[in-house]
Every structure is written in C-alpha cells, then in structure tokens.
Amino acid sequence: xxxxxxxxxxxxxxxxxxxxxxxxxxxxxxxxxxxxxxxxxxxxxxxxxxxxxxxxxxxxxxxxxxxxxxxxxxxxxxxxxxxxxxxxxxxxxxxxxxxxxxxxxxxxxxxxxxxxxxxxxxxxxxxxxxxxxxxxxxxxxxxxxxxxxxxxxxxxxxxxxxxxxxxxxxxxxxxxxxxxxxxxxxxxxxxxxxxxxxxxxxxxxxxxxxxxxxxxxxxxxxxxxxxxxxxxxxxxxxxxxxxxxxxxxxxxxxxxxxxxxxxxxxxxxxxxxxxxxxxxxxxxxxxxxxxxxxxxxxxxxxxxxxxxxxxxxxxxxxxxxxxxxxxxxxxxxxxxxxxxxxxxxxxxxxxxxxxxxxxxxxxxxxxxxxxxxxxxxxxxxxxxxxxxxxxxxxxxxxxxxxxxxxxxxxxxxxxxxxxxxxxxxxxxxxxxxxxxxxxxxxxxxxxxxxxxxxxxxxxxxxxxxxxxxxxxxxxxxxxxxxxxxxxxxxxxxxxxxxxxxxxxxxxxxxxxxxxxxxxxxxxxxxxxxxxxxxxxxxxxxxxxxxxxxxxxxxxxxxxxxxxxxxxxxxxxxxxxxxxxxxxxxxxxxxxxxxxxxxxxxxxxxxxxxxxxxxxxxxxxxxxxxxxxxxxxxxxxxxxxxxxxxxxxxxxxxxxxxxxxxxxxxxxx
Amino acid sequence: xxxxxxxxxxxxxxxxxxxxxxxxxxxxxxxxxxxxxxxxxxxxxxxxxxxxxxxxxxxxxxxxxxxxxxxxxxxxxxxxxxxxxxxxxxxxxxxxxxxxxxxxxxxxxxxxxxxxxxxxxxxxxxxxxxxxxxxxxxxxxxxxxxxxxxxxxxxxxxxxxxxxxxxxxxxxxxxxxxxxxxxxxxxxxxxxxxxxxxxxxxxxxxxxxxxxxxxxxxxxxxxxxxxxxxxxxxxxxxxxxxxxxxxxxxxxxxxxxxxxxxxxxxxxxxxxxxxxxxxxxxxxxxxxxxxxxxxxxxxx
Numbered sequence: 005x006x007x008x009x010x011x012x013x014x015x016x017x018x019x020x021x022x023x024x025x026x027x028x029x030x031x032x033x034x035x036x037x038x039x040x041x042x043x044x045x046x047x048x049x050x051x052x053x054x055x056x057x058x059x060x061x062x063x064x065x066x067x068x069x070x071x072x073x074x075x076x077x078x079x080x081x082x083x084x085x086x087x088x089x090x091x092x093x094x095x096x097x098x099x100x101x102x103x104x105x106x107x108x109x110x111x112x113x114x115x116x117x118x119x120x121x122x123x124x125x126x127x128x129x130x131x132x133x134x135x136x137x138x139x140x141x142x143x144x145x146x147x148x149x150x151x152x153x154x155x156x157x158x159x160x161x162x163x164x165x166x167x168x169x170x171x172x173x174x175x176x177x178x179x180x181x182x183x184x185x186x187x188x189x190x191x192x193x194x195x196x197x198x199x200x201x202x203x204x205x206x207x208x209x210x211x212x213x214x215x216x217x218x219x220x221x222x223x224x225x226x227x228x229x230x231x232x233x234x235x236x237x238x239x240x241x242x243x244x245x246x247x248x249x250x251x252x253x254x255x256x257x258x259x260x261x262x263x264x265x266x267x268x269x270x271x272x273x274x275x276x277x278x279x280x281x282x283x284x285x286x287x288x289x290x291x292x293x294x295x296x297x298x299x300x301x302x303x304x305x306x307x308x309x310x311x312x313x314x315x316x317x318x319x320x321x322x323x324x325x326x327x328x329x330x331x332x333x334x335x336x337x338x339x340x341x342x343x344x345x346x347x348x349x350x351x352x353x354x355x356x357x358x359x360x361x362x363x364x365x366x367x368x369x370x371x372x373x374x375x376x377x378x379x380x381x382x383x384x385x386x387x388x389x390x391x392x393x394x395x396x397x398x399x400x401x402x403x404x405x406x407x408x409x410x411x412x413x414x415x416x417x418x419x420x421x422x423x424x425x426x427x428x429x430x431x432x433x434x435x436x437x438x439x440x441x442x443x444x445x446x447x448x449x450x451x452x453x454x455x456x457x458x459x460x461x462x463x464x465x466x467x468x469x470x471x472x473x474x475x476x477x478x479x480x481x482x483x484x485x486x487x488x489x490x491x492x493x494x495x496x497x498x499x500x501x502x503x504x505x506x507x508x509x510x511x512x513x514x515x516x517x518x519x520x521x522x523x524x525x526x527x528x529x530x531x532x533x534x535x536x537x538x539x540x541x542x543x544x545x546x547x548x549x550x551x552x553x554x555x556x557x558x559x560x561x562x563x564x565x566x567x568x569x570x571x572x573x574x575x576x577x578x579x580x581x582x583x584x585x586x587x588x589x590x591x592x593x594x595x596x597x598x599x600x601x602x603x604x605x606x607x608x609x610x611x612x613x614x615x616x617x618x619x620x621x622x623x624x625x626x627x628x629x630x631x632x633x634x635x636x637x638x639x640x641x642x643x644x645x646x647x648x649x650x651x652x653x654x655x656x657x658x659x660x661x662x663x664x665x666x667x668x669x670x671x672x
Numbered sequence: 673x674x675x676x677x678x679x680x681x682x683x684x685x686x687x688x689x690x691x692x693x694x695x696x697x698x699x700x701x702x703x704x705x706x707x708x709x710x711x712x713x714x715x716x717x718x719x720x721x722x723x724x725x726x727x728x729x730x731x732x733x734x735x736x737x738x739x740x741x742x743x744x745x746x747x748x749x750x751x752x753x754x755x756x757x758x759x760x761x762x763x764x765x766x767x768x769x770x771x772x773x774x775x776x777x778x779x780x781x782x783x784x785x786x787x788x789x790x791x792x793x794x795x796x797x798x799x800x801x802x803x804x805x806x807x808x809x810x811x812x813x814x815x816x817x818x819x820x821x822x823x824x825x826x827x828x829x830x831x832x833x834x835x836x837x838x839x840x841x842x843x844x845x846x847x848x849x850x851x852x853x854x855x856x857x858x859x860x861x862x863x864x865x866x867x868x869x870x871x872x873x874x875x876x877x878x879x880x881x882x883x884x885x886x887x888x889x890x891x892x893x894x895x896x897x898x899x900x901x902x903x904x905x906x907x908x909x910x911x912x913x914x915x916x917x918x919x920x921x922x923x924x925x926x927x928x929x930x931x932x933x934x935x936x937x938x939x940x941x942x943x944x945x946x947x948x949x950x951x952x953x954x955x956x957x958x959x960x961x962x963x964x965x966x967x968x969x970x971x972x
Contacts, residue, residue: 037905040768040896041866042914044930048922050904 006637009080017075023067027058063655070648077641096185098128099178101135103192104159105166106564106598110311111228113193113219118156120191120216125149125156135178137171161313163564163579165595166198172613176209186211193219194604196226197597203612213613215606221310226608228601231256232263233314235286235596237303239321241360242292247321249291251303255281256601261307267291269301269321276306293321300582314599318582320559320589326362329384330370334393334418341388343527344416347534348386348543355544378405384412384547389525390427391418400431407517412547415521421484433519434511435491442505443482451479455502463498466545467538475538480531483507483524498546508546520546559589683957687786688778693828696786697793700958723747757856758817759795760803761788761827762849763834764863765812767910770836773895776954780891783954784862785831787889787961791860792831794966796824804830805849808838816852839911842868846875859886860965864896865938873941886947887968889961890935893954897931899924 008014039045058064100121108114125132126149134152136159171190179186188211192199206213221228235252242248255261260283266276275291293301304316329352333341349365356362369382374397385406387394394400407413417424425438443452454476457464467475485505499508509521524530533539560568562577568590569575575585577592584590690696726735726746734748763784772779788804795802796819803817804827813830815823840863853859859879865872865888872888879886899920906917920927935951942949950964 035902035905036908036915037900037902038771038910039900039907040771040864040893040910042907042909042916043867044927044934045899045907045916045918046923046926047916048918050917051919051922 005084006081007084008076009082011079013078013080014075016078017072019075020068020071023064023071024058027060027064027067063652066648066652066655070645070652073641073645073648077638077645081637081641083635083637095131095183096187097131097133097179097183098124098187098189099133099135099175100124101137101171101175101188101190101192102156102159103166103168103190103198104136104162105192105195105198106161106163106313106594107166107195107198107311107600108193108219109161109313110231111193111219111221111223111601112310114159114161116218117191117216118159120218121156122153124189124216125152131180133178135171135175137166137168163594165563165565165597166195168192168199168202169204172202172204172206175204175206176211179211188213189216190214191216191218193217194606194609195598195600196602196604197600199604199609199612202609206613215609215613217603217606220603223601223603226603226605228310228603229257230310231314231599231601232261232281232305232307232309233311233596233599234265234303234305234317235599237317237319239301239319241295241323245295247293247295249293249301249303249319249321251289251291251317252286253279253281253289253305254286254599255283256599258283264306265289266304266306267293267301268304269293269298274298274301295321295323311599311601313580314594314596316580317593318580319591320582322559322589323360324559324589325381326360326364327356327383328364328366328369328381329386330365330367330373330382332370332374332385332387332394332399334389334391338389340525340527340529343529344388344525345386347526347539348388348414351534351540351543352384355540373402373406374399376402378402378409382406382411384414387413387415389418390415390424391420392423392427393418395427395430400427400433403431403433407513407519408515410516412518413520414543414547415519416525417484417521417523421523425484425486428521429489429491434509434521435489435493435495436486436506436509437489439485439487441482441484443480451481452483452501453480454478454507455500455504457499461498463542463545466541471538471541474536475542478531478533478536478538480507480524480533482530486523499542510546518547559591561591561593563593563595684783684786684954685777687958688782693785693789693831694793694825697789697828700786700790700962701793701797721750724750756801757858758801758803758854759791759858759860760805760817760849760853761791762859762861762863763788763804763806764808764840764842764861764865765806765834765836766808766838766840767836768840768864768866769891771893771895771910773893774900775894778954779836780864780893780954781834781836783952784891785834787862787952787958788860789828789831790958790962791965792824792827794962796821801854802827803853806830806834807841807844808836809841809844810838811844811848814849814852817854817857840866840868842871842875850878853884856883857885858968859884861886861888862891863888864892865890869934869938869941872938873945873947876942876945876947879945879947885968887965888942888947888949889964890938890949890951891954892951897928897953899927 102117102121104114108117121134132149132152134155175188188206190213192215194215194217219228221230223229233254233256235254237249237251239247239249249267251265253263253265260280262278262280264276264278267274274293277289277291279287279289281287289303291303298321300318300320300322302316302318307315309315331345331349333345353363353365366382370385373382373385385403387399387403403413415428421441422438425434425436428434429436456476457467457472480501483501483505486509493511496510496512497506497508498510499506501507506523509523511519511521513519526534528535533542562568562575564577564580566577567574568577568585568588570586570588572586575583575588575590577590580592580594582589582591687696687700690699723736723739724747726748730748734750736747736749739745739747763781765781769781769784770779792802792804799819801817801819802823804813804815805811806813812834815826815830842863859876861876876886876888878884902920904917904919906915908915939949939951948964948968950961952961
C-alpha cells in the first residue's frame with residue numbers, strides 16, 4: 005500500500021479549488037476574428053463574467069488531477085510491500101555507558117558513577133547492559149543483574165585519555181535488533197577535553213538517551229575546584245657533574261595555592277620546595293642533583309586535591325645518547341688529511357649545546373661501518389680525500405647503504421683531484437665531471453671568493469648581516485672545477501664562487517641521506533674557511549639531514565595509549581612511569597587534558613547528541629528501516645505529472661477552429 | 673425610367689443563388705429595371721441586332737433578301753450602333769474584399785461581382801465599349817475596353833474567376849490601366865477603400881478632364897459599419913499581422929463615429945476631383961448602385 009514520508013504535504017491538495025474557481029470565474033478570450041481593417045478598433049478591458057457551472061469540464065478534470073498528483077508527489081510517496089517484516093519488539097533495552105577516563109577518578113566521579121549505575125540497574129526491569137568507555141576500545145558487558153552489580157564494584161579508571169566519540173559511534177550497533185525501545189544512559193563527568201568534539205545524532209538513530217553527570221563535587225557552572233598538577237618535568241645538565249630537574253606546576257583553581265613539591269629519587273625524598281602558584285597559573289620548580297647518582301626520579305606535589313593522578317611525574321635522569329660522527333680516510337695519512345680531520349672534528353664536536361644535545365667522535369662506529377656493519381648508529385660520516393683507496397677497499401656499497409639509511413656523508417677530494425671525481429661517479433654517487441683545478445699553479449694570485457647566495461636558499465637564511473660578510477670574505481685558494489655530466493642526479497649547488505662554479509654539491513637520497521661534496525679540502529692549503537666563524541654554521545647547515553632532525557635529544561615522552569616502534573617490537577604506553585624499551589628510556593605521563601576541571605552541562609551536550617532528551621524515540625529508526633525495504637514512488641508520480649502537464653498545455657492552447665471556419669467562409 | 677421596380681429581383685440574397693453572371697445581369701436589368709436604361713442605338717453599326725418588319729420608306733439596303741426568298745416577306749436587319757464611349761470596371765480583389773460577416777450570406781467581393789455584371793450588361797446594351805481591371809497587390813485581370821457581345825462574355829467569364837487575396841495596392845497597375853483607356857471613358861471603381869483616403873483622390877485626378885468620369889462605389893459589410901456582435905474578440909487584420917483584443921460593445925459607439933468620419937472625409941476628397949462617390953452596404957439591394965450608374969451614363 006502507498007504511504008507517505010511527508011503526509012503533511014497532502015494539505016497542498018486543497019489547491020484543487022484554484023482551477024475550479026478559474027473555470028467558474030473566467031471566460032477565455034481566445035477567439036481570433038479576422039476583420040478587414042482594425043484601424044478604428046481600440047483595445048479595451050475584456051469583460052470577465054462569472055458562471056454558475058464550470059466550463060470546459062474535461063480540461064478542468066485534467067487540471068484537478070494534475071494538482072492532486074503534484075500534492076502526492078510533494079508528500080514523497082512510497083510503496084510499502086506487504087512482505088515487509090514488521091518490527092516486533094522484544095521489550096526495551098537499556099545500555100549504561102560508564103566513563104572510565106582518568107578524570108573520573110577525581111572529584112569522586114567513579115564512586116558516584118558506580119552508585120548511579122547500581123541504582124539504574126536495580127530500578128530497570130528491562131534488559132540492562134553495561135558499556136565501558138574511556139579508551140580506544142569499548143567493552144560491552146551483558147550479564148545478569150547480580151553479576152553486573154558485582155562487576156561494577158570492581159571497576160577502576162583507565163589511564164588513556166577519554167574518547168567519547170568512539171562510544172557514540174559504536175553505540176547504535178550495540179543494541180539488539182527488533183527491540184521496541186533503545187535507551188542509553190551515559191554516566192560521565194562530561195569533561196570538556198573528552199567531550200568537546202563528540203557528536204552523534206542518537207535521536208535520529210532511534211536511541212533515546214539520558215545524561216547522568218557525576219564527579220562535580222560542588223562545582224559551579226561546569227567548573228570544578230581544587231586541583232594542582234605537575235604539568236612537565238625535565239632533566240638537563242647543570243655544570244660539571246650536576247643535573248638540574250625543573251618542573252612546571254599548575255594551579256587549576258581561581259585562588260592562589262601554596263604547595264610543597266618534592267623530588268623523590270633513590271627511595272627517598274631528595275629535596276622539597278615550597279611553591280606558590282597563582283590562580284589558573286603555573287610556576288617552575290627546580291632541583292639540582294649530582295649527575296650519575298640516580299637513573300630516575302619522581303616529582304610530586306604534596307597536595308590534598310581532588311584529582312590525584314596528575315600530582316606526580318616520572319622522569320629519567322640519564323643523559324640521552326650523543327650524536328656520533330666518524331671519519332674514513334686513506335690508510336696512509338698525510339698532513340693535509342690530518343689538518344682537515346682536526347678542523348672538522350673540532351668543529352663538529354663543538355656543534356652541540358651545553359645540554360644533552362652533543363656530538364661525539366666515535367671512530368669505532370665509523371670503522372665498523374667501513375667493515376660493512378650497517379646497524380651502527382652514526383649520523384655524520386666524513387670521507388676525507390676520496391681517491392683510489394676508496395675504490396680499492398670497495399667502500400661504495402657500504403656508503404650507499406649508509407646514505408639509504410638516512411646518514412649524512414661529507415666528502416672531500418684527494419690526490420689527484422680527477423680520480424676523486426671519477427671514483428664518486430663510477431660508484432653512482434655523483435654525476436659531475438672534472439674540468440680542472442683552478443688556482444692550483446700558484447698561490448700568489450687573488451683567492452677565489454664565494455658568490456652571493458641564492459636568496460631563497462636555506463644558507464641565505466643562516467648567513468645574514470655580519471655572518472654573511474664573514475662568509476663572503478672567505479678565501480679559496482684552489483678548488484676543482486666541476487661541470488654536470490651526462491647522468492642527472494638530484495644534486496643541489498648551495499654554494500658557488502663568484503663566477504658561478506660549484507663550491508659545494510649536495511645530493512639527497514631517498515632514505516633521507518645526504519652526500520655533501522666540497523671540491524676543495526678543508527685545510528689552510530686550499531681555503532681559510534676552517535679558520536672563519538662561518539665554518540661551523542656552514543658545515544652544520546650543509547650536513548643537516550632528515551635523520552638528524554628527527555633524532556630527538558631527549559628521551560621519548562608518551563601518553564597512555566600511544567605507541568613507540570622499536571627494532572624488535574612495539575611499546576604501548578600504559579600506566580604513567582619511567583620504562584626501559586630496547587635501547588630507549590621512555591617516560592609515560594598522564595595526558596594533561598585529564599587535569600582540566602571544566603565540564604559540559606547536560607543541556608550543552610544534548611545539542612551534540614541529536615536534540616532534547618526523549619524517553620522513547622524509535623519512530624525514526626523504524627523509518628530508516630522502512631526506507632530500505634520500501635520502493636519510492638515519487639518518480640512515477642513525477643512522470644504522470646509531466647504527461648498531464650503536456651496534455652493540459654496542448655488542450656488549453658488557443659484553438660484555430662473558430663478562425664479557420666471564419667476564413668473558410670470568407671473565401672467561399 | 674420605369675417607376676415600378678421589382679425589388680425582390682434586386683435583392684442580393686436572391687441574386688446570390690444565380691451562378692451565371694450573364695443570366696444574373698439579364699434578370700436584374702431586363703427583369704427588375706425594364707426601361708430604366710436608354711434603349712439600344714440601332715443604326716449602321718457592324719453588330720447585327722435583330723430583324724423587324726420592313727416599313728415603307730426604309731432604305732432597301734437593310735432588307736434581308738435571303739429571308740424574303742425563303743418566307744416571301746420583307747424584313748429589315750437592324751444593327752447595334754456602337755458608341756465611342758468606354759466603361760471600365762475596376763474591382764479591388766484584396767483580402768479585405770473577401771470578408772463575409774456572420775449576417776451576410778456572401779462576401780463583399782461577390783456583391784461587387786454581381787454589381788459589375790449588371791453594369792457590364794447595361795453598358796453593353798447601350799453599345800459602350802467595355803473593359804475590366806481587377807487587382808490586389810498584383811493585376812489579376814485586365815481586359816481592355818472593346819465593344820461586341822464577345823467582350824461581354826469575356827467580362828462575365830473573368831468575373832467568375834476572381835477571388836479575394838493579397839493586400840490592397842491601389843497604385844499598382846493603375847497607370848497601365850489609365851493609359852489604356854481610349855477616348856471618352858467612365859471608370860466604375862468598386863472597393864472598400866480602406867486606408868485609401870490619402871492617395872485615392874490623387875489617383876482619380878484625371879476625372880477633372882471632361883473626357884473622363886469616375887464613380888467610386890465603396891463596398892462595406894454591415895459588420896464594418898456596426899462591428900460584430902460578441903462580448904470579446906481578438907481582431908486580426910486580413911491584410912496584415914496586427915491583432916487587437918477588445919470588447920466590441922465597449923468601443924462600438926466610438927468606432928461608428930470614426931468610421932463615419934472616414935467615409936465623409938473620403939467623399940469630400942473624391943468630390944474635390946469631380947469623382948462621384950457612393951457607400952454601399954453589402955446587404956442593400958443593387959438598385960441604388962444601378963440608378964447611380966445609369967444617372968451618370970445618361971448624362972453623357
């Protein structure tokens with residue numbers, strides 16, 4: 005049988021009165037009358053005379069049917085098949101969604117929630133289920149009432165940051181099919197950080213819902229009181245054999261708070277600091293320890309506040325590993341190579357900061373790599389005086405593997421210059437050809453100078469003002485002139501002399517590796533760059549690779565639920581603390597969002613859940629089911645309306661009958 | 673002129689039943705108007721007219737000796753004496769002349785053709801040379817004035833073939849027709865003269881000459897005088913594309929005034945060039961037009 009999705013639109017059928025009135029009230033003035041001359045005929049108002057009975061009954065009928073079909077079309081008709089299964093309910097289902105996010109442990113949220121849940125379970129005769137949310141997986145528990153009550157008593161909070169959206173997305177599928185009522189009772193503190201992006205039109209899905217707010221503890225207008233948290237804690241070197249631990253303490257209240265913060269390490273409290281924290285503000289607290297005494301520490305706030313999970317923070321006191329660099333050189337070292345090595349070693353070793361971001365010369369790692377061990381951690385490899393020795397030792401392959409693994413290689417030419425270039429080219433490392441060595445004959449001539457940097461290059465950003473002048477005053481006594489060869493590589497020329505000839509070639513590799521080739525040696529025979537202030541920034545800027553950028557100079561800090569990939573497995577953060585994972589020292593900290601005392605009111609949230617609260621709202625759900633099972637008829641009605649409209653237009657067009665009969669009589 | 677006129681024989685509704693214009697003309701002229709026209713001039717013309725008994729004193733040349741030999745009776749032959757006067761019938765056959773109102777059983781053109789047939793018959797009987805010029809925006813018929821019974825048949829035959837159509841172009845072929853008129857002539861111009869008041873007088877200026885005379889018979893349908901009876905109509909021009917929707921009762925009075933002014937204006941302009949003018953309504957009998965024609969002809 006035919007049913008309508010928008011039955012209210014059927015009221016438009018009353019418009020059939022319009023054609024009836026039109027047919028009764030007006031007479032058509034369409035008779036065309038041929039006349040010898042209309043010279044003295046003036047247009048005038050056509051009299052419209054009413055009639056007791058409508059004229060042109062067939063046309064009127066067509067118009068009435070057209071109006072009726074259009075009204076039906078607007079009501080969106082569909083054919084309800086007799087075979088459509090009628091949704092027969094098997095009672096009402098009540099699902100209790102219990103928030104177990106960490107914030108629920110504060111302000112007596114969880115305790116209150118358990119009480120409320122027990123109350124609901126006891127007062128509902130229908131089928132009751134429990135849904136626990138607050139992390140990336142949902143847990144649905146369907147037990148008898150007694151078991152459910154027991155289960156609730158043993159529930160404790162999760163550590164993962166609350167995820168309300170996950171619950172809202174999956175709730176519709178959690179209900180059984182063919183129930184007459186689906187009711188969801190959400191018990192949560194509705195913390196803003198968890199719920200601000202949550203949206204689901206539960207009403208449209210046919211689910212009635214009820215929001216039970218817990219854990220407010222005399223909060224006003226969605227704001228709870230009495231919480232102080234440790235937001236951050238880090239350890240940094242502080243002079244010889246000392247480390248400084250600084251932490252940030254935040255006061256979430258709008259009144260000033262004075263708290264004691266202590267550092268717990270080695271099984272006892274090492275230091276206590278009293279800190280005054282301004283309303284809704286933060287303050288730094290610092291502790292100093294001897295380096296090497298302790299591996300880990302715990303910063304704690306001694307405060308009787310409502311949310312205790314954020315009152316402490318674990319941290320490692322161990323220094324993170326230094327960045328490593330090493331050299332490949334010919335076996336027979338020359339003075340030039342020695343000079344070059346000492347310049348580069350000094351420069352790179354001093355490239356770090358006073359903290360734990362430091363560089364370490366590790367020749368063992370470089371030698372291991374030379375022997376083919378590609379598992380070693382080396383960030384910069386400097387190949388000095390590339391020449392025949394490189395070819396003889398077949399170092400091209402390990403070098404390529406190093407580059408593919410994201411390593412950075414700095415290479416300088418050896419003797420003769422041409423052999424360096426041909427070795428690099430034959431190993432597929434560079435596509436440039438050697439032309440000649442400029443300035444090789446004499447040192448008495450004017451040195452070569454570095455040309456102006458490309459304004460958009462990364463070097464131009466580093467060298468500006470005085471540092472740029474220092475770079476441009478650098479003298480290069482001799483260098484190898486190179487020109488592009490037939491094989492094209494992705495090679496950049498960040499540095500040129502004033503005639504545009506390359507002074508540094510940089511080739512980027514797929515794995516993030518980088519090969520930097522200077523066509524001169526980094527010693528005073530070739531150039532005075534190593535003696536200049538701009539040497540270190542030039543070197544570090546050119547050798548800055550993706551691998552170096554990504555390598556953090558602190559231990560990884562994760563929030564519960566986050567994952568850290570390792571060489572052999574995956575570390576999933578759980579309870580806050582300090583953990584050892586493979587060669588990493590991992591800190592797991594509670595998400596700072598959980599400390600927030602702000603919550604949503606039920607009214608604010610109901611807008612995100614499909615409107616006002618309704619107890620029984622399953623019609624829409626049924627409609628969705630019916631739409632899937634029934635055939636829409638609007639297209640047939642649209643076709644019928646179009647056909648009738650065409651017939652009406654043909655029927656009501658001005659007829660030629662009168663005029664043609666007149667014309668016939670004229671010519672008779 | 674005869675005093676008694678059988679008006680039924682002049683009624684166009686009756687005459688419309690007669691298809692043959694020769695018969696129609698004889699019915700009108702010989703039946704309804706016996707003696708109103710001047711009798712045939714008998715004399716030494718070339719066209720044989722009739723026999724009559726010989727009377728003493730007559731020229732023996734007139735005696736038909738062959739009849740005498742057969743019947744032993746003296747009979748004289750009489751001949752129709754031709755005049756040197758030409759009558760040229762000019763008929764407008766434009767589409768507007770094809771109009772036939774709901775009250776009429778014939779169109780204006782049919783009325784014009786009946787009238788022309790009668791004129792032709794009378795003129796022939798009086799020995800005048802007879803011509804016909806019919807036009808719309810093209811010349812449909814141009815029979816140069818000649819005398820003789822064959823010419824009359826040609827005229828009747830041409831009248832039968834005339835049909836309305838095209839727009840009115842009074843100037844078209846006019847010069848050709850006027851230049852073809854021999855000696856003295858009389859132009860009988862039958863048209864509705866719609867939209868012609870500005871140019872017609874100029875065309876008929878030759879009527880000022882003593883050699884020529886013109887009679888303009890304006891032929892209108894009763895609808896054109898009074899407008900059709902209907903509450904509302906969409907009027908469309910027969911000779912154009914213009915249309916006007918109006919209510920005839922609402923504009924009837926004003927229309928009549930403007931139409932009468934137009935007719936009067938036309939009459940004045942034609943009298944200024946010595947042209948006779950008469951307005952005929954197509955439901956009138958033919959008598960009025962015939963008397964007007966004979967009056968003019970007999971003055972010559």
